[in-house]
Amino acid sequence: MSVEQQTTPVRVRSIGTHLDRVDGVAKVTGRAPYAVEHGEADGVVDPLHLWLVQSTVAKGVVVDVDTESARDHPGVIAVLDHASAPRLAESDDGELAILQEPTVHFRGQIVALVLAETSEAAREGAALVNVSYDVEPHEAELREDNASYRPDSVNPDMETDTEEGDVDAAIAAADIVVEQTYRTAYEHNNPLEPHATVAWWDEEDGREILSMFDSSQGVHGVAQTLAPMLGLEVDQVRVRAPYVGGGFGSKGEAHAHVMATALAARTVRGRPVKLAVTRQQMFALTGYRTATISHVRLGAGADGRLAAIEHRVQEQSSALKEYAEQTASPTRMMYAAPHRRTSHRLALLDVAVPSWMRAPGEMPGMFAHEVAMDELAVECGLDPIELRIRNEPELDPETKKPFNNRRLLDCFRRGAERFGWSSRPAHARATQDGDWWVGTGVASATYPAMRMPGNAARVRSLGAGRYAVAIGSVDIGTGARTVLTQIAADALGVEPGAIDLAIADTRLPPASVAGGSSGTSSWGSAVVAAAQRFRADHGEHPDPGVETTASAADDPQADELAFHSFGSVFAEARVHRWTGEIRVPRLLGVYSVGRVINPTTARSQFIGGLVMGLSAGLFEESYRDARFGHMVTQDLASYHVASHADVLDIDAEWLEESDEVFTPMGSRGIGEIGIVGTAAAVANATYHATGMRVRSIPITPDRFLES
Amino acid sequence: MDETIRLTVDGAERTVEVDTRTTLLDALRERLEVTAPKKGCDHGQCGSCTVLLNGRRHLTCLALAVAHDGAEITTADGLAGGGPSADRLHPVQQAFLDHDGYQCGYCTPGQVCSAVGVLDEVKNGHPSHVTADLEGDPDLTDDEIRERMSGNLCRCGAYPGILAAVRQAAGA
Ligand code: FES
Numbered sequence: 001m002s003v004e005q006q007t008t009p010v011r012v013r014s015i016g017t018h019l020d021r022v023d024g025v026a027k028v029t030g031r032a033p034y035a036v037e038h039g040e041a042d043g044v045v046d047p048l049h050l051w052l053v054q055s056t057v058a059k060g061v062v063v064d065v066d067t068e069s070a071r072d073h074p075g076v077i078a079v080l081d082h083a084s085a086p087r088l089a090e091s092d093d094g095e096l097a098i099l100q101e102p103t104v105h106f107r108g109q110i111v112a113l114v115l116a117e118t119s120e121a122a123r124e125g126a127a128l129v130n131v132s133y134d135v136e137p138h139e140a141e142l143r144e145d146n147a148s149y150r151p152d153s154v155n156p157d158m159e160t161d162t163e164e165g166d167v168d169a170a171i172a173a174a175d176i177v178v179e180q181t182y183r184t185a186y187e188h189n190n191p192l193e194p195h196a197t198v199a200w201w202d203e204e205d206g207r208e209i210l211s212m213f214d215s216s217q218g219v220h221g222v223a224q225t226l227a228p229m230l231g232l233e234v235d236q237v238r239v240r241a242p243y244v245g246g247g248f249g250s251k252g253e254a255h256a257h258v259m260a261t262a263l264a265a266r267t268v269r270g271r272p273v274k275l276a277v278t279r280q281q282m283f284a285l286t287g288y289r290t291a292t293i294s295h296v297r298l299g300a301g302a303d304g305r306l307a308a309i310e311h312r313v314q315e316q317s318s319a320l321k322e323y324a325e326q327t328a329s330p331t332r333m334m335y336a337a338p339h340r341r342t343s344h345r346l347a348l349l350d351v352a353v354p355s356w357m358r359a360p361g362e363m364p365g366m367f368a369h370e371v372a373m374d375e376l377a378v379e380c381g382l383d384p385i386e387l388r389i390r391n392e393p394e395l396d397p398e399t400k401k402p403f404n405n406r407r408l409l410d411c412f413r414r415g416a417e418r419f420g421w422s423s424r425p426a427h428a429r430a431t432q433d434g435d436w437w438v439g440t441g442v443a444s445a446t447y448p449a450m451r452m453p454g455n456a457a458r459v460r461s462l463g464a465g466r467y468a469v470a471i472g473s474v475d476i477g478t479g480a481r482t483v484l485t486q487i488a489a490d491a492l493g494v495e496p497g498a499i500d501l502a503i504a505d506t507r508l509p510p511a512s513v514a515g516g517s518s519g520t521s522s523w524g525s526a527v528v529a530a531a532q533r534f535r536a537d538h539g540e541h542p543d544p545g546v547e548t549t550a551s552a553a554d555d556p557q558a559d560e561l562a563f564h565s566f567g568s569v570f571a572e573a574r575v576h577r578w579t580g581e582i583r584v585p586r587l588l589g590v591y592s593v594g595r596v597i598n599p600t601t602a603r604s605q606f607i608g609g610l611v612m613g614l615s616a617g618l619f620e621e622s623y624r625d626a627r628f629g630h631m632v633t634q635d636l637a638s639y640h641v642a643s644h645a646d647v648l649d650i651d652a653e654w655l656e657e658s659d660e661v662f663t664p665m666g667s668r669g670i671g672e673i674g675i676v677g678t679a680a681a682v683a684n685a686t687y688h689a690t691g692m693r694v695r696s697i698p699i700t701p702d703r704f705l706e707s
Numbered sequence: 708m709d710e711t712i713r714l715t716v717d718g719a720e721r722t723v724e725v726d727t728r729t730t731l732l733d734a735l736r737e738r739l740e741v742t743a744p745k746k747g748c749d750h751g752q753c754g755s756c757t758v759l760l761n762g763r764r765h766l767t768c769l770a771l772a773v774a775h776d777g778a779e780i781t782t783a784d785g786l787a788g789g790g791p792s793a794d795r796l797h798p799v800q801q802a803f804l805d806h807d808g809y810q811c812g813y814c815t816p817g818q819v820c821s822a823v824g825v826l827d828e829v830k831n832g833h834p835s836h837v838t839a840d841l842e843g844d845p846d847l848t849d850d851e852i853r854e855r856m857s858g859n860l861c862r863c864g865a866y867p868g869i870l871a872a873v874r875q876a877a878g879a
């Protein structure tokens with residue numbers, strides 16, 4: 001039984017200090033088991049291997065699946081297709097309802113499964129399955145003039161459009177207008193551990209049980225999604241994810257391969273089935289960030305004060321399943337302006353299903369908005385930081401609520417001091433060092449603070465001052481295992497070493513997804529609630545075995561305030577005058593995020609976000625060949641992510657503060673803000689270096705060779 | 708077609724039956740349950756499968772197992788002494804802990820093996836793409852470390868920590 005507990009701020013002792021990652025030794029020795037690495041000790045005995053067969057056309061109908069030569073291949077056990085795969089109880093979710101019908105919705109869709117004794121046989125078997133199609137014409141290109149529609153809401157459940165005042169009149173009356181189109185590329189999350197699942201079906205007390213190890217950002221979410229589709233109660237699906245090799249949003253929800261593994265395992269009851277999705281398959285099956293086209297208009301007085309902000313977004317989703325990236329959402333709250341308008345329009349294409357990628361909405365949206373702000377600063381002859389000072393809102397422009405602790409300008413002041421901003425030449429193309437143009441740029445960062453419902457934690461006394469603390473949350477590399485240990489220790493008033501923490505199992509109290517920078521806030525608050533309730537019920541000297549499960553009530557003040565984190569990003573760029581090569585020797589982020597729980601893991605999170613932002617700014621682009629409907633960049637040789645040699649002096653710091661209205665720990669969440677604004681800061685720095693404005697990412701060398 | 712090969716893995720003699728199509732990485736991971744080497748791409752593009760093969764760093768996803776009968780393999784697990792109870796970390800591993808040179812940990816065993824290989828290559832005077840003087844002994848500057856470690860991608864972006872870790876281990 002779980003009770004709801006009103007929490008009080010935690011007295012911090014371990015929180016705010018360094019603690020080595022509690023799973024560090026397991027990781028540096030390679031002993032930490034990731035999804036398909038579980039063996040006999042964890043119940044994975046004599047597994048079969050699964051391989052996916054994917055459609056080679058973008059739209060049409062499967063007319064025949066010739067499985068004969070595949071089945072003849074030594075080691076192959078079975079081939080499943082839309083006619084032979086187990087039926088699902090529910091099939092509303094088109095992405096997950098695989099092999100229920102012969103229709104092909106996108107190139108790369110799962111059209112058959114091969115089960116074999118070894119991975120080599122499964123892979124060969126998959127190559128031998130011969131699928132024929134009735135091909136239909138498809139549309140796979142995002143253009144400014146696609147047929148598009150207005151979705152009912154944008155991710156996760158925001159207004160599609162917003163409007164205030166009279167934007168057109170304000171723009172017409174403005175002294176200075178910036179009107180430009182900004183583009184961001186298709187991007188794939190590409191966590192280093194490819195998505196992977198092992199699943200087996202057996203019985204427990206006369207009920208069917210589906211057990212899985214899944215590389216997932218939220219085990220409870222996977223069980224809740226799969227159970228009704230498989231005709232099961234949620235507690236008949238057990239999902240564990242003790243170690244996850246990154247996710248960045250792509251493991252936030254179950255994708256089709258998880259269902260594929262569950263279905264295949266159902267046909268070989270009792271025997272585990274392993275599926276390791278290949279890097280190439282990830283480009284069709286495990287989500288991606290849509291490309292975006294942002295039309296931005298800013299109208300300002302000669303002093304740079306904004307009268308109007310307009311951000312209209314054109315983007316795409318899959319005709320199979322709608323996902324609407326909330327690209328204009330940060331534009332709604334970032335700067336003051338009496339007249340404002342945002343909108344999102346979607347083209348539904350015959351393509352793979354897009355999904356969350358680190359800071360969905362904020363990342364592409366702030367690229368557009370923050371490059372536009374840089375252009376406005378240039379037009380007004382203002383320093384870009386001064387421009388932001390002049391447009392600082394008093395209340396949240398979107399909700400008209402006071403911000404809880406908006407310290408954007410403090411982030412700029414601190415960053416400017418550390419980066420040496422005051423010596424920056426006012427004009428672009430002012431500094432040359434040998435064959436390199438050199439410049440600097442800034443951008444703002446922001447991310448909403450979110451606490452998810454549906455979390456509970458359990459505290460149990462183990463005697464001798466030790467406590468078992470349990471919550472089903474997942475550590476995808478964020479350091480959750482470590483910071484939850486610290487939070488539990490402080491909430492109980494004991495040393496971190498006295499805490500035995502259990503996570504990442506649906507048999508533990510429920511936890512929301514490791515996403516939206518909400519994990520530590522949501523789970524940590526539940527841990528504090530359980531600890532405080534435990535102390536209230538059982539005192540300081542509890543008998544061994546007594547336990548309490550509780551969830552955290554929201555702070556009643558929380559409704560009155562707008563909670564966002566803020567940051568400033570400073571970049572130096574060097575652009576080679578003959579080759580256009582771009583190097584970023586310095587990148588600095590300064591953040592206001594509430595209290596930082598563990599400075600070591602937090603720094604790694606911020607830096608990881610900055611690196612991914614740099615990578616988006618300079619390298620990352622999934623290139624879709626619209627003629628065939630698939631991504632032609634589908635491995636790590638053609639889809640470039642930042643490598644070690646690309647990353648020079650990158651650092652992050654944060655302001656000392658605490659947000660105890662938001663969480664009893666005083667923290668607000670840090671996972672995504674590092675990627676927000678970073679590509680814009682780099683773009684603005686390349687403008688300052690060269691005087692050439694690039695309005696789309698990735699910023700490739702050829703952009704500087706055009707004129 | 709199956710073949711039986713012998714490998715020494717982290718000091719232990721192992722005999723394993725492999726398909727002639729089996730990579731060294733799959734022989735380790737799927738047939739011997741040696742999962743310290745990770746599979747990030749299976750195409751030689753990420754470095755997560757790096758081990759020390761006969762003393763040198765090597766991508767096991769690009770090696771066919773049958774071609775390595777008799778090979779001696781050290782994984783990140785073996786660098787720490789091997790076996791579940793061993794906790795004597797290699798100085799490179801300790802340095803990764805000290806500088807938080809990882810987040811999710813999936814690239815980490817490969818990074819660790821690669822770093823051990825790099826330190827050895829530098830000691831033996833091997834130049835890299837950024838070494839100015841191909842005749843002299845290379846200095847392990849930050850640029851040298853970045854260049855030499857660039858075969859190991861870290862999507863978590865832990866490069867600054869990895870750099871600091873390799874620097875520390877080089878001085879150790
Ligand atoms: S798995 Fe071998 S290099 Fe990526």
Ligand code: FES
Pocket residue numbers: 192245246477808809810811812813814815860861862863864865
């Ligand atoms: S630690 Fe996650 S990929 Fe390097």
